[in-house]
Amino acid sequence: METLVLMQQASGAVSAAAGVPLHRQLFLVLHDEIARGALNPGDALPTEQSLCDQFGVSRITVRRALADLAEQGYIERRQGVGSFVRQQDPGAAAPPTGSYLDSLRQTQFQTFTDVVEHDTRIPPSAIGDALGVSAPMLHILRVRRERRTREPLMTTEAWLPTGLAGVLTASALGHNPLYELLAGAGVVVDRMQHEITAEIAGPRNAALLDVPIGSALLRLNRLTFVSGTPHHYVSILLSPSRSRVLMRQSPGGGDAGDGLAIAHDVRRSPR
Numbered sequence: 001m002e003t004l005v006l007m008q009q010a011s012g013a014v015s016a017a018a019g020v021p022l023h024r025q026l027f028l029v030l031h032d033e034i035a036r037g038a039l040n041p042g043d044a045l046p047t048e049q050s051l052c053d054q055f056g057v058s059r060i061t062v063r064r065a066l067a068d069l070a071e072q073g074y075i076e077r078r079q080g081v082g083s084f085v086r087q088q089d090p091g092a093a094a095p096p097t098g099s100y101l102d103s104l105r106q107t108q109f110q111t112f113t114d115v116v117e118h119d120t121r122i123p124p125s126a127i128g129d130a131l132g133v134s135a136p137m138l139h140i141l142r143v144r145r146e147r148r149t150r151e152p153l154m155t156t157e158a159w160l161p162t163g164l165a166g167v168l169t170a171s172a173l174g175h176n177p178l179y180e181l182l183a184g185a186g187v188v189v190d191r192m193q194h195e196i197t198a199e200i201a202g203p204r205n206a207a208l209l210d211v212p213i214g215s216a217l218l219r220l221n222r223l224t225f226v227s228g229t230p231h232h233y234v235s236i237l238l239s240p241s242r243s244r245v246l247m248r249q250s251p252g253g254g255d256a257g258d259g260l261a262i263a264h265d266v267r268r269s270p271r
Contacts, residue, residue, distance in 0.1 A: 023057075023061045026061060027064075027069060030065065045066070115140065120137065121139050155238075187231070190227065218238050218243075220238070221236075
């Protein structure tokens with residue numbers, strides 16, 4: 001009965017006017033209930049028909065939301081019995097360990113990169129101001145995809161000195177992480193300055209990430225310093241339903257994280 005009341009309280013969160021598919025909205029509602037502990041491991045979810053009635057959606061919508069939850073390991077579906085919250089592996093959400101390049105190499109096993117744009121152009125004024133540059137720069141736009149399903153996980157748009165064009169070729173960027181190539185070219189990074197913002201997907205970014213126009217997205221802007229001065233700028237755009245920003249902080253470090261990485265919630269099997 002308590003679970004049923006919780007679901008009824010959350011039912012107003014699903015709306016066709018939200019610009020996000022109904023099954024994805026229902027997935028997020030149920031995921032939030034699990035994440036905040038309102039639904040505990042072993043708890044049964046309401047029946048498919050109950051969810052249909054409470055949220056005013058079709059059975060197909062409910063089944064797609066439950067299938068996504070099961071696929072990502074949040075629930076277990078038992079034929080003829082129902083759906084139950086699974087015990088989460090404490091190590092699954094552990095903060096990244098090792099070096100930044102180590103985490104990039106691990107990501108390479110799960111994903112691959114399409115180079116969408118590779119050219120020289122004048123950066124937008126906000127980026128040019130941050131870098132102190134008004135001349136053309138090397139511009140690179142890539143889409144990172146899940147290796148098995150080709151599902152887009154994030155876009156990465158970088159602005160770098162044109163002198164690196166010979167190292168950062170489209171071919172090299174399609175097979176190697178950006179910072180691995182920069183390290184190989186002798187570029188020593190002093191520090192990175194990060195900014196995380198939220199935005200709504202416009203037509204271009206919605207097409208790149210294969211999400212509905214108007215979907216909520218996260219943007220991570222990274223200003224990188226070399227020899228004490230701004231060197232290049234990277235802007236990463238991702239869907240919070242597929243990827244997460246993780247930060248590692250040392251004890252006594254105050255509010256300043258000393259390590260940041262992106263984790264992708266890739267699908268376990270092609271669909």
